[in-house]
Amino acid sequence: xxxxxxxxxxxxxxxxxxxxxxxxxxxxxxxxxxxxxxxxxxxxxxxxxxxxxxxxxxxxxxxxxxxxxxxxxxxxxxxxxxxxxxxxxxxxxxxxxxxxxxxxxxxxxxxxxxxxxxxxxxxxxxxxxxxxxxxxxxxxxxxxxxxxxxxxxxxxxxxxxxxxxxxxxxxxxxxxxxxxxxxxxxxxxxxxxxxxxxxxxxxxxxxxxxxxxxxxxxxxxxxxxxxxxxxxxxxxxxxxxxxxxxxxxxxxxxxxxxxxxxxxxxxxxxxxxxxxxxxxxxxxxxxxxxxxxxxxxxxxxxxxxxxxxxxxxxxxxxxxxxxxxxxxxxxxxxxxxxxxxxxxxxxxx
Amino acid sequence: xxxxxxxxxxxxxxxxxxxxxxxxxxxxxxxxxxxxxxxxxxxxxxxxxxxxxxxxxxxxxxxxxxxxxxxxxxxxxxxxxxxxxxxxxxxxxxxxxxxxxxxxxxxxxxxxxxxxxxxxxxxxxxxxxxxxxxxxxxxxxxxxxxxxxxxxxxxxxxxxxxxxxxxxxxxxxxxxxxxxxxxxxxxxxxxxxxxxxxxxxxxxxxxxxxxxxxxxxxxxxxxxxxxxxxxxxxxxxxxxxxxxxxxxxxxxxxxxxxxxxxxxxxxxxxxxxxxxxxxxxxxxxxxxxxx
Amino acid sequence: xxxxxxxxxxxxxxxxxxxxxxxxxxxxxxxxxxxxxxxxxxxxxxxxxxxxxxxxxxxxxxxxxxxxxxxxxxxxxxxxxxxxxxxxxxxxxxxxxxxxxxxxxxxxxxxxxxxxxxxxxxxxxxxxxxxxxxxxxxxxxxxxxxxxxxxxxxxxxxxxxxxxxxxxxxxxxxxxxxxxxxxxxxxxxxxxxxxxxxxxxxxxxxxxxxxxxxxxxxxxxxxxxxxxxxxxxxxxxxxxxxxxxxxxxxxxxxxxxx
Numbered sequence: 067x068x069x070x071x072x073x074x075x076x077x078x079x080x081x082x083x084x085x086x087x088x089x090x091x092x093x094x095x096x097x098x099x100x101x102x103x104x105x106x107x108x109x110x111x112x113x114x115x116x117x118x119x120x121x122x123x124x125x126x127x128x129x130x131x132x133x134x135x136x137x138x139x140x141x142x143x144x145x146x147x148x149x150x151x152x153x154x155x156x157x158x159x160x161x162x163x164x165x166x167x168x169x170x171x172x173x174x175x176x177x178x179x180x181x182x183x184x185x186x187x188x189x190x191x192x193x194x195x196x197x198x199x200x201x202x203x204x205x206x207x208x209x210x211x212x213x214x215x216x217x218x219x220x221x222x223x224x225x226x227x228x229x230x231x232x233x234x235x236x237x238x239x240x241x242x243x244x245x246x247x248x249x250x251x252x253x254x255x256x257x258x259x260x261x262x263x264x265x266x267x268x269x270x271x272x273x274x275x276x277x278x279x280x281x282x283x284x285x286x287x288x289x290x291x292x293x294x295x296x297x298x299x300x301x302x303x304x305x306x307x308x309x310x311x312x313x314x315x316x317x318x319x320x321x322x323x324x325x326x327x328x329x330x331x332x333x334x335x336x337x338x339x340x341x342x343x344x345x346x347x348x349x350x351x352x353x354x355x356x357x358x359x360x361x362x363x364x365x366x367x368x369x370x371x372x373x374x375x376x377x378x379x380x381x382x383x384x385x386x387x388x389x390x391x392x393x394x395x396x397x398x399x400x401x402x403x404x405x406x407x408x409x410x411x412x413x414x415x
Numbered sequence: 416x417x418x419x420x421x422x423x424x425x426x427x428x429x430x431x432x433x434x435x436x437x438x439x440x441x442x443x444x445x446x447x448x449x450x451x452x453x454x455x456x457x458x459x460x461x462x463x464x465x466x467x468x469x470x471x472x473x474x475x476x477x478x479x480x481x482x483x484x485x486x487x488x489x490x491x492x493x494x495x496x497x498x499x500x501x502x503x504x505x506x507x508x509x510x511x512x513x514x515x516x517x518x519x520x521x522x523x524x525x526x527x528x529x530x531x532x533x534x535x536x537x538x539x540x541x542x543x544x545x546x547x548x549x550x551x552x553x554x555x556x557x558x559x560x561x562x563x564x565x566x567x568x569x570x571x572x573x574x575x576x577x578x579x580x581x582x583x584x585x586x587x588x589x590x591x592x593x594x595x596x597x598x599x600x601x602x603x604x605x606x607x608x609x610x611x612x613x614x615x616x617x618x619x620x621x622x623x624x625x626x627x628x629x630x631x632x633x634x635x636x637x638x639x640x641x642x643x644x645x646x647x648x649x650x651x652x653x654x655x656x657x658x659x660x661x662x663x664x665x666x667x668x669x670x671x672x673x674x675x676x677x678x679x680x681x682x683x684x685x686x687x688x689x690x691x692x693x694x695x696x697x698x699x700x701x702x703x704x705x706x
Numbered sequence: 707x708x709x710x711x712x713x714x715x716x717x718x719x720x721x722x723x724x725x726x727x728x729x730x731x732x733x734x735x736x737x738x739x740x741x742x743x744x745x746x747x748x749x750x751x752x753x754x755x756x757x758x759x760x761x762x763x764x765x766x767x768x769x770x771x772x773x774x775x776x777x778x779x780x781x782x783x784x785x786x787x788x789x790x791x792x793x794x795x796x797x798x799x800x801x802x803x804x805x806x807x808x809x810x811x812x813x814x815x816x817x818x819x820x821x822x823x824x825x826x827x828x829x830x831x832x833x834x835x836x837x838x839x840x841x842x843x844x845x846x847x848x849x850x851x852x853x854x855x856x857x858x859x860x861x862x863x864x865x866x867x868x869x870x871x872x873x874x875x876x877x878x879x880x881x882x883x884x885x886x887x888x889x890x891x892x893x894x895x896x897x898x899x900x901x902x903x904x905x906x907x908x909x910x911x912x913x914x915x916x917x918x919x920x921x922x923x924x925x926x927x928x929x930x931x932x933x934x935x936x937x938x939x940x941x942x943x944x945x946x947x948x949x950x951x952x953x954x955x956x957x958x959x960x961x962x963x964x
Contacts, residue, residue, distance in 0.1 A: 188448035196683030256820035271794035276782035381521025388514030
């Protein structure tokens, strides 16, 4: 049975019912307790997931909710990462540096958005793709930022927490990610989010009811890019060293894959997609270590392929997953989750 | 120097033109910008390489073999993947082709990735056919341009002069009307992907001697081919060919006179600027949806 | 100076003159019908008024202000709402969200203030609730309660038309442009539509300009009618005059042969 709603605000609050509150609390406690339970290697995996969540939230807002495509998000991530490194080296505090990363990436988002206003489909795809490539090529030529060799990221001051650096960095990243999730969810529930979706569904009707297409497309590009910028900032922090070759066209595609896998247009989809895709990629890169599957793949490699190229299996699987999701479950993991939820809804109550 | 630059522009431009044409054929047929085009060409090129070096096929047999392979690969993409898409829309098609791209890339890197390979075509880069004070033309230069032009001409004949080409055009204009006139739209779609894949494969084989043969060899050329197609206007077959040559010229001249480092960037910047003024490319009309 | 005036309007596509030197005016709180055979230029006229098309010549004035040159969204915010012939709903959104979009311009929360939407005390939440109440009034008015949380793509055709009407009403416009409001409806739904259009004028005080092929409906509710063919005005006037006008009959039925 569903909790009956008694006032309109209940449609706006974060959780629909107490079951959701319960599970959210469990998740939060789990995330909080994690550093005390596992080795710091696993924290870096969660960090990577969290960073991907933030990029996916922004990209999903642009692709899933506003209906624009971007094949250049790695460029925004790069801008964010380099802005943070640059500012940290200047002695700017991390929170300000991170915010500036968002602002810089957001401004570039607007810059890219302007020529993209009239573009659709493949034309928009190529314009964003060009942008992503241009950013990495240009960054690679700036010697003050380390050029092609890359640049090390200064450690930030987290001693006041009294915890190990890795642990406090983990908490920092997790907190920012949770804030990002809440902000995205609120934007999408609001008049702004509805305006984005109206553009996606019918731009003509959107403008006929008073949505300024130019303004909201630019908003969408800006917010999406700003999220990627913040994510880039955090990514730089935990990598400790960045160089332009991290931010390739393939990275942009991977972000798109995350969003599609998770479920286009859903905040929960962005989260699920990022977590699952990150996990899968890490597993598949070391496919040989997986029990059973690893030995099958290895055997196959020896017979038909090259054993030392076996890590490339991850590309094959990523590609296959993308195709299968689009063919069989266009709503992605979120769609699967919705169906499971029907059975599960009140468990364990 | 200008003549020499022009020659190298034409060489690379003819490859871009072929790739752009390949993308345009499928885009016209299905509104799918095929991101897997480059990887399909790469795998086909590797097939040529394997047939030549491992199985010692004669050159023309190897080419024929990889053309057949490329055709099958194109048909496979359409029949096995694209046709199965639920609620097809441009984004889901783009994702499928990207997925196919990643799969092919992964498979190729798994199979051939670890070694640098060299493909041996019967046209040599060092054999100079014509030379004077200002410029030189090598055998490879000439062969690339001539083969590209022949392929372009064959595609032209195929589309303009055959019943198949007429049926392809009919499907692009109005699928339902075409079906009602007894044209199997599904079959046309298959053939379009097959032909497009073959055209792409030839571009791959032609570019292989210029760059090294490895699984990521087509990333840059494909983006340029795509860019050329967009520059010309995806739906105008002859526009995209011109776009290919134009891009080759712009790139080479910019690289020589201004900056070799930013050669790749400028190509894309020009495209963004062109699209700003002509949202559907130079040679294509921009349609606005009616209500 | 009239309330809403179209003067010498021309719009052509290539060589085809879709709207040719059209002049008419509509009074405040009038129900004004536009009739004419298919391809007469009726929808083109709406698209010009609504800012989707840029006419070559002429003027469209509403309360003395020139509309030509304004963007669609500016025109909507100036008080002209419309529906579409082939339903342009936001199909992946719920009925509620579709109608809430009609309140878009009336709401003022910025990108930054909406980030706090989930907190009851936030300005964004308060504003959202105020407008939600307005939308619920419209949902009540159009009897769409049971469809509130359904995706509009899943609604029956007649209900989709009502959602589109509701969305236009949510703008609280001064003028409502309805493009074939009764097309595709069952007889029962048509009767209801007549009732709603009358109520929209009577209760909400909105001027209604509508395009319709259903002559019974046109006769029943319109105060005045404009008949056009090939983009030109045939005649304009009271229903009885216009519907019996020989030019109009000829336009619809062709030449009468004795």
